Amino acid sequence: MTTRATAHAKPILSARGIVNRFGKQVVHDKLSLDIVTGEIIGIAGGSGSGKSVLLRTLTGLHQPDAGEVLLNGKAVQSIGAAEKAALIGVLFQQGALFSSLSVAQNIMLPMREHTALPAEEQEQIAAMKLALAGLAADSGIKFPSALSGGMVKRAAFARALALDPKILFLDEPTSDLDPIAASGIDALIRQLNDSLGITVVIVTHDLTTLFTICGRIAVLVDGKITVGTADKLMKSDHPWIHEFFHGPRAEGAMKARKISHGN
Numbered sequence: 108m109t110t111r112a113t114a115h116a117k118p119i120l121s122a123r124g125i126v127n128r129f130g131k132q133v134v135h136d137k138l139s140l141d142i143v144t145g146e147i148i149g150i151a152g153g154s155g156s157g158k159s160v161l162l163r164t165l166t167g168l169h170q171p172d173a174g175e176v177l178l179n180g181k182a183v184q185s186i187g188a189a190e191k192a193a194l195i196g197v198l199f200q201q202g203a204l205f206s207s208l209s210v211a212q213n214i215m216l217p218m219r220e221h222t223a224l225p226a227e228e229q230e231q232i233a234a235m236k237l238a239l240a241g242l243a244a245d246s247g248i249k250f251p252s253a254l255s256g257g258m259v260k261r262a263a264f265a266r267a268l269a270l271d272p273k274i275l276f277l278d279e280p281t282s283d284l285d286p287i288a289a290s291g292i293d294a295l296i297r298q299l300n301d302s303l304g305i306t307v308v309i310v311t312h313d314l315t316t317l318f319t320i321c322g323r324i325a326v327l328v329d330g331k332i333t334v335g336t337a338d339k340l341m342k343s344d345h346p347w348i349h350e351f352f353h354g355p356r357a358e359g360a361m362k363a364r365k366i367s368h369g370n
Contacts, residue, residue: 214236
């Protein structure tokens with residue numbers, strides 16, 4: 108698997124003792140997680156396990172009830188908006204593009220909010236990000252409604268990359284896509300990680316994504332977190348984890364993994 112991360116690499120993000128409650132329900136019970144510079148790590152779990160809540164906590168969009176998140180050694184809640192935007196890129200579920208803006212305008216939005224770059228330079232950067240995300244140059248003048256699901260995801264990728272972030276958070280990047288489009292998104296993630304060294308955190312239930320491009324997987328079950336490689340997690344005796352990694356869909360993902368790795 109292509110990754111720049113090593114066992115001794117320095118964490119770019121550390122979460123310690125994270126507790127998230129909603130009323131009397133404890134969604135996360137003292138979770139701790141280190142995300143290593145240059146790795147691709149997946150976050151998986153059943154419905155209601157708090158995958159998206161954890162992503163929002165890690166990016167500073169949600170204040171946990173207890174615990175802290177450190178980004179580059181600084182508390183994520185203390186980092187200013189401009190600095191955070193330069194460190195973190197986020198792709199939200201369904202892409203979350205602004206329908207009233209063209210694709211290029213969507214990509215330029217972070218630049219307009221957080222930089223003083225002249226308009227011409229913003230347009231040049233937007234064109235570069237479009238190309239990086241695998242979209243044709245003329246996609247920039249289109250509006251989101253004119254794009255296919257896969258193109259919307261790629262446009263959202265381009266926007267997330269606008270300020271050259273160090274770490275990319277992706278919330279269900281292949282959801283609602285056909286297998287070919289989903290494989291294209293997986294290939295794009297791996298390419299960005301390999302060529303740019305971007306750290307990638309993927310919240311997903313897509314087993315093919317987890318098996319083929321993630322070096323490690325963090326599984327949320329019963330308010331706790333279990334982290335390991337796919338091979339290690341497949342040996343888990345926890346009922347939910349075992350079922351998740353050995354069900355019918357997992358068999359298909361394993362076949363895709365063997366093809367991806369040339370086995």
